[in-house]
Amino acid sequence: MVISKENIYKALEQVMDPEIPVLNVLDLGMITAxxxxxxxxxxxxxxxxxxxxxxDIIRRNIRTVLEKELNTPVTVEIDKTxxxxxxxxxxxxxxxxxxxxxxxxxxxxxxxYSEILLQTPCPHCGSDNTYLRSPFGSTLCRAIHYCKDCGxxxxxxxxxx
Numbered sequence: 116m117v118i119s120k121e122n123i124y125k126a127l128e129q130v131m132d133p134e135i136p137v138l139n140v141l142d143l144g145m146i147t148a149x150x151x152x153x154x155x156x157x158x159x160x161x162x163x164x165x166x167x168x169x170x171d172i173i174r175r176n177i178r179t180v181l182e183k184e185l186n187t188p189v190t191v192e193i194d195k196t197x198x199x200x201x202x203x204x205x206x207x208x209x210x211x212x213x214x215x216x217x218x219x220x221x222x223x224x225x226x227x228y229s230e231i232l233l234q235t236p237c238p239h240c241g242s243d244n245t246y247l248r249s250p251f252g253s254t255l256c257r258a259i260h261y262c263k264d265c266g267x268x269x270x271x272x273x274x275x276x
Contacts, residue, residue: 118185123149123156126184130176133169134254135272137211140173144203147194154187159194163201164255164275201274212272213238218260220274235271237262 127146132138140146140160148159158177162170174191181189201220209219218238235258236243242264249259250273257270 118151118154118156118187120149120151122185123151123158123181126181127158127177129184130173130180133172133176134256135212135215135217137215138208140177142205142208142211144205144208145173145199147197156181156185156187156189158189158191159197160191161194161197161199163199166255168255200276201272202276216269217257218269218271220272235260237265237267238269239267240265 124141124146127141127149128139130140132140132143143163145160145163146158147161148157150157158181160174160177162173170193174193177191178189181187202222204220212219216238218235221234233247234243235245235247237245237260240262242262244263245260246263247258248261248268252259252270256273256275258273259268260271261268
């Protein structure tokens with residue numbers, strides 16, 4: 116395969132988040148730069164949460180997939196000049212989360228975090244009649260909610276500014 120930015124981004128579509136396997140690193144807005152230096156591909160990324168335990172796995176998966184697809188050396192580094200925000204997620208990512216049964220983070224513009232966290236629609240029935248059961252979910256980036264209308268417990272990908 117020819118090494119081009121287009122082919123690099125195409126290959127990055129295959130790098131899935133290990134904690135939410137329906138989302139790739141592009142869906143999540145984790146890639147901040149892709150550069151070609153001769154035959155070497157350099158990728159800069161940002162984790163979704165500062166203490167995300169999956170960062171090393173994601174870096175390794177990016178390198179593995181790109182090296183396999185492009186047959187060229189790849190470096191992956193954390194971009195320390197950028198910070199991830201849930202607003203970086205694509206609309207497709209938000210829909211994939213809902214289809215997976217996780218409430219997507221609301222797009223926000225500086226609103227109070229607690230208000231956003233409390234007003235989370237149910238991904239199963241769409242009801243706003245929900246409440247926060249725990250700000251701590253199965254991973255650092257999720258909270259647990261309960262829907263009073265359909266009786267489902269669901270996770271919510273936390274908004275982050």
